[in-house]
Amino acid sequence: MASCCLVVCCSLLVVGFYGADAFLHYNLDTCVFTSSELPDIEYIHSYYFNKIEDIRFNSTVGKWVGYTDHGIYNAELWNNDPADLADWRAQKETYCKYNIEIRYRKILDKTAEPTVRLNSVTPPSGRHPAMLMCSVYNFYPKYISVTWLRDGQPVTSDVTSTDELANGDWYYQIHSHLEYTPRSGEKITCMVEHASFPSPKKVDWNPSMSQSDRNKIAIGASGLLLGLILSLAGLIYYKRKARGRVLVPTS
Incomplete structure (x- = not known):
């Protein structure tokens, strides 16, 4: 079965206007999981600037990785702080596991049989x-x-x-x-x-006639029977009318 992905967004928007230009900054927390057990959970925290990912912390990697010049600079700086790294590594349990267990109890453990x-x-x-x-x-x-x-x-x-x-x-x-x-x-x-x-x-698959086909035949048979009844009634009416007629010879 395919894995589940819980995405919880905590966004901070900082916008500056210079003429017609705008600058947008936000961060995104993501929990990717296949179960509520810690080995099956991955925590990702990303910073974006103008829709481009700048830097990311990944619990599997265990440190910050930069994707732009600014992100690489910050990654080197933040990875040199052991206490800060320990706090981010703990998010896999304190943030992801906590929220995932709630969703399993409320939604993901529920099933409906098709x-x-x-x-x-x-x-x-x-x-x-x-x-x-x-x-x-x-x-x-x-x-x-x-x-x-x-x-x-x-x-x-x-x-x-x-x-x-x-x-x-x-x-x-x-x-x-x-x-x-x-x-x-x-x-x-x-x-x-x-x-x-x-x-x-x-x-x-049962190759015998389906219910739909049986219904079609039943409707057709009913129509045929009704047609025969109406034809028979018309014939009887015609014969009765014919008996009451007096034929006048023509010269």
Whole structure:
């Protein structure tokens, strides 16, 4: 599963105007993490001037690194202060770990199990006569894996997938398509891996008639039956009217 990145910004803006020019300075605190354990956390503190990173402290490197002439000058100066470096190194625990644990308790440890649906759709091209769509709805967190198996073997060609699409309510959805040429007796499977599942969820394609197709046939049959009833009613009405007529011979 992909790593998480918590970014908390503490910005100081210093603006000076000289004619039409402006100077902008700000600093940014960043915590990059894959878990709430200290070895899986990286703390970064950066100073920017006019959108260019000037100097950075990285907890993995353990010291300041300059990227401009001014930043290199300050990095050499600040790295010679052991007490100041110790304070910045401690931010990984006092700043990052503290905030990350809050977010794990409130948000990141929560999961919502997705709903998986497998349907037959019309292929957009003539390369293959059939296409399946595996739709995964209402899952959280965002990171998910949707793959196809054919007789138990992974399928990588003729597969297209959307990105994880936000529903706007913390939930996500994703859709994956497989174009294929059906083979007799084969088994096609959509496999979904997500944090809410203890193990991958596998949904096998049932080549028998789908509910949608059954509905279409039922509607068509109902229309045909209604047409027959109306035709029969018209025929009966016509015969009854014909019995009451008196034929007058013409000369």
